[in-house]
Amino acid sequence: MVKTLVPAEMRNFEMFEILEPTTQTIPFVYNSPHSGRIYPPDFIAQSRLEGAAIRRSEDHYVDELFKAAADLGAPLLFANFPRAYIDVNREPYELDPRMFDGALPPYANINSIRVAGGLGTIPRIVAENMEIYARRVPVEDALQRIEAIYKPYHATLRRLIASTHVQFGFGVLIDCHSMPGNIRVAGSSAHPDIIVGDRYGTSASAELSRAAMCILEDLGFTAVRNKPYAGGFITEHYGRPSRGLHALQIEVNRSLYVDEATLEKRPDFAAVANAITDFMQQMSDYVANFASDRALAAE
Numbered sequence: 001m002v003k004t005l006v007p008a009e010m011r012n013f014e015m016f017e018i019l020e021p022t023t024q025t026i027p028f029v030y031n032s033p034h035s036g037r038i039y040p041p042d043f044i045a046q047s048r049l050e051g052a053a054i055r056r057s058e059d060h061y062v063d064e065l066f067k068a069a070a071d072l073g074a075p076l077l078f079a080n081f082p083r084a085y086i087d088v089n090r091e092p093y094e095l096d097p098r099m100f101d102g103a104l105p106p107y108a109n110i111n112s113i114r115v116a117g118g119l120g121t122i123p124r125i126v127a128e129n130m131e132i133y134a135r136r137v138p139v140e141d142a143l144q145r146i147e148a149i150y151k152p153y154h155a156t157l158r159r160l161i162a163s164t165h166v167q168f169g170f171g172v173l174i175d176c177h178s179m180p181g182n183i184r185v186a187g188s189s190a191h192p193d194i195i196v197g198d199r200y201g202t203s204a205s206a207e208l209s210r211a212a213m214c215i216l217e218d219l220g221f222t223a224v225r226n227k228p229y230a231g232g233f234i235t236e237h238y239g240r241p242s243r244g245l246h247a248l249q250i251e252v253n254r255s256l257y258v259d260e261a262t263l264e265k266r267p268d269f270a271a272v273a274n275a276i277t278d279f280m281q282q283m284s285d286y287v288a289n290f291a292s293d294r295a296l297a298a299e
Contacts, residue, residue, distance in 0.1 A: 015149050015152070016036075016077065016149075017077075017080065018076065019075065019076040019078070020070060021072075021073050024074060024163075024164065025074075026074050026288070027164055027170055027171050028072075028073075028171070028172045028287075029075055030074055030174050031175050031176060032059065032063040032078040032177075033078075033088045033153070034059035035058065035060070035062040035063040035064075035078055036081045036083065036085075037080075037082060038080045040081070043084075046133055047132050047134065049126065049131075052261075052263060053126070053130060054084060055084075056126040057083045057127055058083060060178060060258045061265065063176075064273065065176070065276045084126050086121060086122060087119065090232070092121060092146055092151070093109055094114055094120040095110060095115065095142060096120050099133065099136060099137055099142075100142060101138050101139060102138060122142045157234075157238070161173060165244065165245060170244030171244065172248070174283075175232075175250070176250055176252075177249060178251065179195065179229065180260065181253055181256075183228065183253065185224055185227055186227060186228065191253065192224045194221045194223045194224075194252055195223070195227070195249075195250075195251040196226070197225075197229050197248065199226075199230050199239060200226055202239065202241075203231055203235045203238075204246035205241050208287075213225060215279055215282045219275050219278055231249035234249075235248070256268065257269045
């Protein structure tokens with residue numbers, strides 16, 4: 001049986017957390033915005049889904065795959081709230097008016113592709129087009145989630161990125177995600193292990209993206225770049241290579257480490273986590289080599 005909420009987990013419940021090193025020693029910030037798995041009771045009451053169904057949008061255990069970031073000298077920001085409740089990898093007000101009781105504010109983006117697909121800031125569906133809500137959501141509820149969760153989350157992420165940039169003169173954001181095991185590259189039967197997204201070269205330097213690809217391939221992963229995932233709002237919004245701020249999205253094929261039917265960790269989970277740790281260490285070493293001549297500081 002797949003759980004959606006354990007009451008004990010709601011005690012001292014923080015919507016998001018930072019796993020921080022005692023001293024930040026590398027110019028990286030790691031972020032896991034979709035791995036939250038604590039479902040507020042009022043949300044469960046609103047939903048027509050339960051059990052494994054409501055959890056289909058989670059990036060299962062990605063925060064655990066990347067938790068060694070702090071040991072390596074970088075902060076890891078991770079969500080405890082589920083993506084199905086509010087998606088911080090969207091603009092703040094990508095909202096579908098058909099979902100809500102009440103009028104949306106005039107500045108809401110109601111026409112984005114993501115809204116049309118049911119995957120706005122307050123999602124309408126989870127994976128495989130499964131409708132989340134049994135009835136319309138009060139618009140005040142949606143706006144409260146944005147104020148209470150979305151805005152503080154991004155304020156925290158901005159602070160981590162800004163302090164990294166000030167300390168080191170540049171910074172690298174790694175936005176950490178997982179993808180379904182059945183994802184294929186268009187025109188191919190291959191199922192990639194990892195996809196590196198750099199918004200087609202706009203959110204990070206080409207050198208950094210190539211380094212990530214080479215490191216992953218040397219570790220035995222089948223890696224591809226930008227297809228079908230080039231990066232979402234976070235990668236696009238925070239990646240500014242010309243200012244020495246680079247953002248990469250990393251999508252890990254969850255079938256490598258999770259049984260997608262039961263959502264239980266596979267026996268290979270530790271091995272995958274160790275390989276991800278090796279990736280983070282090698283990325284840090286690569287950037288340290290470039291930092292000496294400021295190659296990543298301002299392109």
